[in-house]
Amino acid sequence: MIAEEVVHVNHRHVIFTIDEGLRIIFQMHRELLKDLMDESVKIVQDWFKKKHKVTPGIIAGLHTSGARMNFNPHVHMLVTRGGMKKQGEWKIYDYIPFPMLRKQWQTVVLKLFIKRDRMASTILSLLMN
Numbered sequence: 015m016i017a018e019e020v021v022h023v024n025h026r027h028v029i030f031t032i033d034e035g036l037r038i039i040f041q042m043h044r045e046l047l048k049d050l051m052d053e054s055v056k057i058v059q060d061w062f063k064k065k066h067k068v069t070p071g072i073i074a075g076l077h078t079s080g081a082r083m084n085f086n087p088h089v090h091m092l093v094t095r096g097g098m099k100k101q102g103e104w105k106i107y108d109y110i111p112f113p114m115l116r117k118q119w120q121t122v123v124l125k126l127f128i129k130r131d132r133m134a135s136t137i138l139s140l141l142m143n
């Protein structure tokens with residue numbers, strides 16, 4: 015049975031958001047939303063791998079609107095409190111360094127903009143208005 019193979023672990027709810035002033039860029043270039051979700055998962059995975067050498071379990075979902083139904087892209091993640099070692103052993107780690115991950119997130123978002131050539135003109139026009 016599948017239930018017998020599931021590891022019972024606690025999790026945390028992690029949300030990565032976009033600054034209100036930058037949301038318009040994602041609204042105009044919705045093709046970036048997939049990258050947004052992939053990159054947020056990668057940041058959390060990379061931290062666990064680098065710090066503890068484990069692979070965490072992550073379920074991610076992208077929301078494109080906030081409570082006021084405004085365009086507000088953000089990524090919800092359920093992240094296990096720990097992860098699997100290469101040998102299959104489960105290790106519990108409760109701490110997630112949110113301030114550090116937040117800085118990485120900001121860098122990743124800016125890199126997403128820069129990566130796309132066509133974004134340059136959008137950013138320039140926003141800055142000039």
Ligand SMILES: [Zn+2]
Nearest residue numbers: 077079088090
């Ligand atoms: Zn949401």
